[in-house]
Amino acid sequence: MKRRAFAYPYIVWMILFIAVPMLFIFYYAVTISGKLDLSVFWDTLKNPVNWKLLLDSIVMSLKTTGICLLLGYPIAYILSNMKKSVAGFISVLFFVPMWMNFVLRTYAWQAILNYVLPSIFGSKGTFTGTEWAVLLVLVYDYLPFMVLPLYNTLSKLDKSLLEASRDLGANGVQTFGRVILPLSVPGIVSGITMVFIPAITAFTVPVMIGNGNPDFFLYGNIIEIAFKQPTPNYAGGSTLSIILLISVFVSSLIMNRFDKEQIQ
Amino acid sequence: MKKATKSLKYVYLALMLFFLYLPILYLIVFSFNDFYNPSKHKDVFINLSKWNGFTLNNYGTLFKGAAGEALLLTLEIAGISSVVATVLGTAAAIGINSMRKRTRTAILNVSQLPMVNPDLVTGITFMMLFAFINSILIKMGLDQIGDFIKLLIAHISFSVPYVIFSVLPRLKQSSDMLYEAAMDLGCSPMQALLKVVIPDIMPGIASGFVMALTMSLDDFVVSWFVANSPVLSVHIYSSARMGVNPALATVIFIPLVTLLLIVNLRRIAREREYEIQNKKVKLKDKAQ
Structure with missing residues (x-):
């Protein structure tokens, strides 16, 4: 028996449950109860509300990504300069929350924003249902995903390059700007992709922290509603998902370009 | 000066860790809170705003009712799906590793889909797939696929790629000759695999298994779209208001x-x- 054959069960599985399901998005976008019907598809594409929400979500997601990068880069940088054995332990502490149930952590923030922070700031109201609260929890949820790739890149950086830069007369700021930062671009790029795209679709945060107020909806929310309403709107939801997939594809193309330019 | 920047660094790390662990610690502290307040409420009323006194009661009631069922379902799905995903993924990696470059790239590209797609998209594709299959099954007068099987299929599918991508690098490090040598020395393909190849790539398999297990335990989005019976995260989401x-x-x-x-x-x-x-x-x- 050839070794190839060990992969056959998986290949069957992959076609049935990974490849074929993707085709359903395109199938359901242009059919209604089994017949070709483009009416919902066009209506969804033409509806300006959807496009505005996509734009708003991209802006919100960019804010999240930017703050995560600003907070996360120093973390990764400090960790990468520590002794390996100490850094190994502390970095694990930073990644543990990644694996702690997303919904449960968001639920905890709900309580903190409603009870703890208002009493600290002497406010009578609650802090959920505000844009900054949604942003705060988004940053919280995705910060470890930014730190992880940055830490991986920075800790593999050849330290002798930094010494060389110092020897050639660069000061600390110059070494950082001209050597460390350019070399950490692959980490920055994969950090941004790990935060930016999931944040567009994080529909639980606007519901739990934004109190379900449509003003704070992200693009993921309209897809979620289309599918989870009592009579699911497969055609509309699929069309919205196609728009999402195209945006994801375009943004990964842009990010790849950045990555390549840096290598050249 | 140098000492000051060093301690500043530690302060920054400590602050960030505090930020990351604050909600988790908050829940753990309040898990010892006595929610049952006889003077005001007859029922247990979970309110995270006020400390009423220390109790262990919350741990006693944890596995009763809907939460207990959800926890059990989560553990069953995670246990079965991660074992199946590990077996399927390891075999796949061994097979893929010996394929020609073009076939290998094609398979790996498709395998990456669940990793690069937003999990929202993975969730709705499974929802539509099962809706489609069930509509056919109804027409044929057969039983529909139940929630347990749906969850299992979905969880296996999104964790297999993680197993494959943790096993493949190990296989690249180990020698291609091992398998051939074992066969030359009289092993059957199965024996060669179990006695020689698998032990060599065990660390990769182990980390793939841990990945599959944690992916399944942590999943909310896919389970939310796929099934009506709640796994733990879905249970938390739908009862967050109460x-x-x-x-x-x-x-x-x-x-x-x-x-x-x-x-x-x-x-x-x-x-x-x-x-x-x-x-x-x-x-x-x-x-x-």
Whole structure:
């Protein structure tokens, strides 16, 4: 028996449950109860509300990504300069929350924003249902995903390059700007992709922290509603998902370009 | 000056860790809160705003009712799906590794879909797939696929790629000759696999299994779209307004930390050994 054959069960599985399901998005976008019907598809594409929400979500997601990068880069940088054995332990502490149930952590923030922070700031109201609260929890949820790739890149950086830069007369700021930062671009790029795209679709945060107020909806929310309403709107939801997939594809193309330019 | 920047660094790390752990600690502290207040409420009323007194009652009631069922379902799905995904993924990686480059790239590209797609998209594709299959089954007068099987298929599918991508690098490191040599020495293909190839790539398989297990335990989005019977995260989401027993946080958090620390401490120990070795070499160099 050839070794190839060990992969056959998986290949069957992959076609049935990974490849074929993707085709359903395109199938359901242009059919209604089994017949070709483009009416919902066009209506969804033409509806300006959807496009505005996509734009708003991209802006919100960019804010999240930017703050995560600003907070996360120093973390990764400090960790990468520590002794390996100490850094190994502390970095694990930073990644543990990644694996702690997303919904449960968001639920905890709900309580903190409603009870703890208002009493600290002497406010009578609650802090959920505000844009900054949604942003705060988004940053919280995705910060470890930014730190992880940055830490991986920075800790593999050849330290002798930094010494060389110092020897050639660069000061600390110059070494950082001209050597460390350019070399950490692959980490920055994969950090941004790990935060930016999931944040567009994080529909639980606007519901739990934004109190379900449509003003704070992200693009993921309209897809979620289309599918989870009592009579699911497969055609509309699929069309919205196609728009999402195209945006994801375009943004990964842009990010790849950045990555390549840096290598050249 | 140098000392000041150093302590500033530690303060920054400590602040960030505090930010990351604040909600988790909050839940763990409140899991010991006495929610039952006889003067005001007849029922247990989960309110995370006020401390009423210490109790262990929340741990006693944790596994009763809907939360208990959800926890059991989560563990069953995670256990079965991660084992199946590990077997399927390891076999796949071994097969893929010996394929020609073009076929290999094609398969790996499709396998990456669940990893690069937003999990929202993975969730709705499964929802539509099962709706389609069930509509056919109804027409044929057969039983529909139940929630348990749906969850199982979905969880296996999104965790297999993680197993494949943790096993493949190990296979690349190990020699291609091993399998052939074992066969030349009289092993059947199955024996060659089990006695020679698998032990060689065991660390990759183990980390793939841990990945599959944690992916399944942690999943909310896919399960939310696929099935109506709630796994734990879905249960938390849909009952968040009424209040969720915070003891769940402790029950999830403690085993998770233990698991991750065990996996990582081994790696850390290895790195420390390497560091010490390096120092010895440097000292020797200096001595010479």
